[in-house]
Amino acid sequence: MISITHFLIVSACIFCCGLYAVLAKRNAIMILIGIELMINAAILNFVAFGRYDKSNYGGQIFALFAIVLAAAAVAVGLAIILAVYRHYKTINPDNITDLRD
Amino acid sequence: MGELLHISPILASILVMLLPLFAFIIQASLGEKATSGNISLIAILISFILSATIVLPGIWNKPPQYNTYDWFTIGTKTFTIGILLNNLTVLMQLVVCLIAVPVHIYSRAYMKGDPGIARYWTFLSLFCFAMLGLTISKNLLMLYIFWELVGFASYLLIGFWYTRDAATAANKKAFIINRVGDIGFLIGIACLYSLFGTLDIIEILGEGGLFSQGIVDQQSSLMTLAGLGFFLGAMAKSAQFPLHIWLPDAMEGPTSVSSLIHAATMVAAGVFLLSTLFPLFNDTVLLFIAIIGTITALMAAYFALEQHDIKKVLAYSTISQLGYMMVAIGIGAWDAAMFHLTTHAFFKCLLFLGAGAVIHEMNTIKKHDCQTIDPQDLRNMGGLRKYMPKTFILMSIASFALAGFPLTSGFLSKDAIIISSFEWAIHQGGLYHIIPIVLVVVSILTAFYIGRLIFKTFFGELRINTTANSLLHEAPKTMLWPMFFLGIGCLFFCFSPSPISYHLAPILDGFSVTYSFSEVHSLHIIIPVTLTLTALISWWIAYRWYVLDQHPVHSYNLDIEQNSNRKVAVFDFIPYHLANSLIIFSRWNYHFDKYIIDGSVNAIVKFTLRTSQIASWIDTYIVDAIVIGISNLSKRIANFSAWFDKYIIDGLVNTIAQTTYYFGHLLRWVQNGRLQNYLGFALTMVLIGIIYLILR
């Protein structure tokens, strides 16, 4: 039986990979992948903890919910990327600076 | 044969039902190419053979058979579908097949060359499937589904010539009025479900079923409601007053459709439903059914007197005969109702097919002369006996049957209903005698109007000038043979070995209904004799009026014009006044039907429209006006406050802002508009916060 700490550490590593992608990548699709990695890390935590909760099965249930949410997020995210590309003719977030004063 | 082929009646009856469905699917998938109708014809022919050789002999006068299949489960309630075969259902199924086969053959000639003929066969097969399914349904829910399907197929076929405005209006009318009835049916089903917890006919009504266990009080108001609901459904389907208004309009469909659906089978479905569920009805419901049936029979017979459209005469006649069947159910003699349904199916179908042949010929004249005549108008016809003698003979047989002359099937079944109703009235006493007396009057009227139809169509001279005399000819063989077949079905020996006594009819034996009233023997002689005599007299009057042209109203007019040329005989005097009042009353009644009943339906629609207009007016001029006033007011206030804002508050704020701006400018480089940078700053702050918490 694998102890919960192992899971947590693996998930922390994956999470940080995702975080790095989100912060550093200059490509909107890669940022989306980074978000997916972070969500996957969270799901791993869910199932790892859910193992100790037989009466409610909360971990696995919410892992499934999270997967669905992630799928929805990807659909909307890709749509947004397409719309952004149509508007700015680029998907490099560096070049999109409309939020600036 | 059933033993030879080892096909159980259940399987055979399912096949009977499904074959037209296959024909429907094949026809629909072939599309416009399948114009011959062979597929539908073969399917219904095999259905007929199966029904006649395997299902009927296997079930008739033997214990009923049934099969149940689970359909779906909601909670703990399982809904089933099933096949129920007993005397009633197999008889109905056979009647439907028996009528459908000649109509299919007839249609091949009648509908030839119609651009939408592929559609016609498709719809006809759909109808046959639905109707055959309706007859053998074991579950009320399944029955309801087929009931709807039948109505839908009828809707499609009434509007078959959808380019005609009248046809689309008629099919909408039929559909909507049938929906009213279906609500009743649904209420009935809901009541039964709440009472019994099942919709299976066998479980409710079968031997040792829930109903016979007496767990439900038959006199309870819920049972009355259920009975009235089912009757409402039957009223719409079987065109009972006041929901009968769709049937005359439904004659906009092709004549072959009218003969199959609106004369023989679908309109009889209401009678069939009531017969199936007969034990459920308590005395209140039955009396209601009898009264409605009487009113319908009388009114429709009156309307038929002065119709000029040959198909409308027949349509009102159908309504009137359905009224007879309803009365029979109402007095408890539902076996007589089913008997009359069977015989009526034959002769009314034949009458319609004959009318179709006549219309066909009139259309020939119309096309030849390019006249703008109505080919269905009786006033244009006459003398067709010379051109189409076989059609004339067959239609005469059918009208004899309708009028109830001896040696015909109609004589037997009509006698069965009227004698039973007299016996019932004697048993009940008092005011109940009105019902059988009205039925006798209706019978006289029936004889009169059908005599009028025959005389006007086939006797005398053609009433329009045409040069197309040489073109008029007998109907083609494919139309004549089905009519010939139906004509045989109008004769007594198909139903009873004795030409005068209906008691020997095997159909009545098969149901073995126990009446609540006792038999009165003297009636069995008096009534048939009276009916025959009165029918003869009314035919004689009709003959004098319409063939010898001694129509009292007509002669009266002539008297005024030509004063002395024609003497009104003394004995013409009484029929004259009688007939005059009768005809005026009939016209008045028809107008009543057309304007008051139709009008009230329209009025409700108009009322709704008007109410909505008023509501919309109120909305525009009162509610909106208030809203606009308020918005104007608030605009003024807003303008004022904008001014206040701009010069007083902003002046204050701007000075503060100016100073802030300088500080803000210093931090501006952080806000470079890049999302990732923002995120990075935010996360850095979170990180610093967490590290602070850890180190604290």
Place this chain on the structure above:
Amino acid sequence: MEQILFYAFALLAIGSALLVINLKNTARALFLFFITLFAMAGLFLFALADFVAIVQVMVYVGGVLILMIFAFMLSNKELLTDLQSISSRFIAIPNWQSMLVTLGFLAVLIYSIVEWKDQTPDWIVNNINTNNIIAATDNNIEQLGIKFMTQYILPFEIISIFLLMALIGAAHLSRKEENR
């Protein structure tokens, strides 16, 4: 054996994730992301969440990733070249700040996990003591189905509405606008 497999999966997941974020070619990164997701699904199995693992494979690998690759391939030429030309260096110079933040986060997380290990929450201890934890022989799918339809019916319905909203929103966003 179990340990070895777990470490193998974990290494596969972390390694491929690192490669994903460091490759300069977006198409290759996308395909490597496949491997990461498969490895994650394998890790779920070790947490005895077999159904979640299958859903992961089906939804992510079958749906999300295909969607991404489709979006990648169906996008027009300018977008493709745009995607390819970015990130020409293995580790970009201006990314040292994000690397710093990320490593800081990793350090904090691992520190807190190690700290947390000594003070396991009560409910976990209780469940372990009463042996109320999911065993390898349990029928997870049946339990999940029952839970979805009873205890978690409300979130289940909400999430289905949400999914519908997301789909409609995505369709709305990605449609061509004519009158801009």
